[in-house]
Amino acid sequence: MSVSTPATIVDGRRLRSERTRQLIIEAYLSLLRNSKQVPTSAQIAERAGYSVRSVFERFPDLISLRIAATDYAFAQGTASAQPRDLHGDRATRIRSQVETRAHTCEAWLPMWRALNANQGDSEELKSRVRLARELIFRRLELMYQPELSTLDEPMRRYTLIALEALTDFESWGRMRENFGLSIEEARAVWMQTIDRLLPPTPAA
Amino acid sequence: MTDAIQPSDATASASAEGREARIDGRRLRSERTRRLIIEAYIALVRETGQMPTAAQIAERAGYSVRSIFERFPDLTALRVAVTDYAIAEARANAALRDLDADRLTRIESQVNQRGGGCERWLPLWRVLSTDLSGAPDLQQRIGMIRQLVVMRMEMMFRPELASVSDAERKKIMLALESLVDFESWARMRQLWGLSFEEACAVWVKAIDRLLPQTPA
Numbered sequence: 001m002s003v004s005t006p007a008t009i010v011d012g013r014r015l016r017s018e019r020t021r022q023l024i025i026e027a028y029l030s031l032l033r034n035s036k037q038v039p040t041s042a043q044i045a046e047r048a049g050y051s052v053r054s055v056f057e058r059f060p061d062l063i064s065l066r067i068a069a070t071d072y073a074f075a076q077g078t079a080s081a082q083p084r085d086l087h088g089d090r091a092t093r094i095r096s097q098v099e100t101r102a103h104t105c106e107a108w109l110p111m112w113r114a115l116n117a118n119q120g121d122s123e124e125l126k127s128r129v130r131l132a133r134e135l136i137f138r139r140l141e142l143m144y145q146p147e148l149s150t151l152d153e154p155m156r157r158y159t160l161i162a163l164e165a166l167t168d169f170e171s172w173g174r175m176r177e178n179f180g181l182s183i184e185e186a187r188a189v190w191m192q193t194i195d196r197l198l199p200p201t202p203a204a
Numbered sequence: 205m206t207d208a209i210q211p212s213d214a215t216a217s218a219s220a221e222g223r224e225a226r227i228d229g230r231r232l233r234s235e236r237t238r239r240l241i242i243e244a245y246i247a248l249v250r251e252t253g254q255m256p257t258a259a260q261i262a263e264r265a266g267y268s269v270r271s272i273f274e275r276f277p278d279l280t281a282l283r284v285a286v287t288d289y290a291i292a293e294a295r296a297n298a299a300l301r302d303l304d305a306d307r308l309t310r311i312e313s314q315v316n317q318r319g320g321g322c323e324r325w326l327p328l329w330r331v332l333s334t335d336l337s338g339a340p341d342l343q344q345r346i347g348m349i350r351q352l353v354v355m356r357m358e359m360m361f362r363p364e365l366a367s368v369s370d371a372e373r374k375k376i377m378l379a380l381e382s383l384v385d386f387e388s389w390a391r392m393r394q395l396w397g398l399s400f401e402e403a404c405a406v407w408v409k410a411i412d413r414l415l416p417q418t419p420a
Contacts, residue, residue, distance in 0.1 A: 037337060117334060133395060154402070155409065161396055162383060162410035171382035178347075179378065193379040197413050 021058045023048045025069045032110040038118065063122045066114070070128050073111045077104050078135075083142055090147070090201045097143040098167075098190045101136075102183060105172035112169045137164055147198040159197060166193050238275045240265045242289045245282060246328060255331045280339050287332050287345045294321055295352070300359060307364070307418045308408075314360045315384075315407045318353070319400060322389035329386045354381055364415040372416075379414055383407065 027048035031039035041062060045052045059065040081104050085096035105112075112132075119125040140163050141148065148156050165171070167190055175186040244265035248256040258279060262269045276282040298321060302313040329349075336343045357380055358365060365373050382388065384407060392403040 037335075130395065133391070154405075157396075158402075158406040158409055161392060161398075161406050165385070165388035165391065166379055166382050166410075168382065168385075168388070170385065170387060174382065175378060178350075181378075189375045189378050192375055193414065196379075197410060 017058070020048075020050060020054060021068070024050065024055055024058060024065065025072050028065060028069050029073065029111060032114050038114055063118070063125070066118055067122065067124050067128070069111070070115055070125065073108055074128070074132065077108055080104075080107075081139075083139065086142065090195075090198075093143050094191050094194050094198075097139070098187050098194065101139075101167050102172065102187050102190070105169050106176075106183065109169050109173050113173075133164070136167070140164060140167075144194075144198055147201050150199050150202050159199070162197055163194060166190070166197070234275070237265075237267060237271060238285070239289075241267065241272055241275060241282070242286050245286050246290070249327050249331045253327050253330065255334070280342065283332055283339070284341045284345065286328070287342060287349075290325060290328055290332075291345065291349060291352075294325060297321075298356070300356070303359065307415075308412070310360050311408050311411050311415075312404075314357065315404045315411065318384050319389065319404050319407065322384075322386050323393075323400065326386050326390055350381065353384065357381075357384070361411075361415055364418050367419050368416050376414060376416070380411065383410055383414070 024044060027044050028039060031043055031047055039047075041052050041055050044065070045055050048055070055065070059068065081100045084100070085092045088096065115125060115129060119129050137160060140160055144163070148159065151159060172186060175181045175189060176183075181189070241261060244261050245256060248254075248260055248264055256264075258269050258272055261282075262272055265272075272282065276285060298317055301317070302309050305313070332342065333346050336346065354377055358377065361380075365376065368376070389403060392398045392406060393400075398406065
């Protein structure tokens with residue numbers, strides 16, 4: 001015989017509410033992936049299998065939902081983009097970094113576009129765009145530390161800025177959408193470009 | 205019957221000329237109104253970075269909202285006209301220079317021109333290239349602007365690009381296009397806080413590294 005105490009009832013309710021919240025976020029992200037339009041609350045509700053009212057019970061407005069979806073995407077993206085091969089040779093590090101970055105771009109480009117299109121609506125969204133770019137910058141710094149350490153300022157910073165521009169989400173989007181490159185071909189462009197941009201690797 | 209002009213012919217001719225002059229005058233005024241509406245749109249975008257409403261455009265141009273929709277069936281048609289105007293102006297101000305100069309001069313010339321273009325047209329680019337769904341004319345023009353940027357670089361860096369295979373050239377052009385994108389410029393200036401000269405220096409160094417060796 002199971003006994004429902006007030007605590008288990010509250011926990012169950014909280015879990016259901018969390019699950020609903022999660023499903024709404026996933027519905028929003030899934031709609032973004034399938035359409036270039038920013039989804040409406042009615043579309044999100046329909047996709048998640050809830051009412052529009054349920055959406056607004058969990059998120060006071062669509063900006064709050066976008067912020068929550070962005071945080072969720074960052075957490076997912078960061079989890080699947082741990083730095084690898086940090087101590088590998090030059091070619092291995094370039095390959096590793098490009099594979100990770102390409103995977104992130106492939107998975108999150110629609111989300112990134114929506115985030116950029118709407119960042120004017122909210123300081124919180126703007127700060128997340130800035131944070132994402134800083135993380136990309138720091139990753140490049142980490143992966144190419146041996147080569148970058150041979151440069152003086154401002155050349156070191158200039159090289160990082162150029163690397164960031166070349167491996168931007170929209171750079172990936174253009175290669176894949178406008179020029180019809182396969183994932184492998186697009187990665188090859190980035191690998192060659194990074195190799196050309198980086199200074200020689202110092203002898204160990 | 206002579207060939208001399210009879211009074212009635214002269215009157216008819218004068219009145220036809222008058223009609224034509226009136227039509228020409230009307231056409232000129234209409235063209236001027238159209239141009240002022242386009243310029244009002246551009247000025248508003250530069251000031252606010254936002255897509256302006258019909259009421260804002262009308263107020264800035266000094267016409268009624270109705271005047272706008274007499275010349276443009278909808279705001280998308282106005283966006284297309286604004287894009288055409290911007291392309292024409294940008295092309296007029298972007299004559300190819302230093303085509304036969306040495307490598308560094310050509311890179312610097314290209315970067316200065318492109319940096320100046322990004323500086324001038326970034327707000328408009330953002331507004332025009334946002335939400336292109338349902339606007340194939342606009343999509344086509346955005347594609348054309350990208351092509352013009354690529355074609356210009358192909359001309360400026362012809363000696364270097366001619367020295368590599370087609371596949372190699374394609375990879376280099378993809379990289380160069382990403383590098384000199386409007387948003388790449390915007391990040392250097394707005395996010396990383398670089399001056400115009402510093403931003404140009406980033407591009408000059410990067411292009412120099414990306415391009416193959418200049419043939420002797």
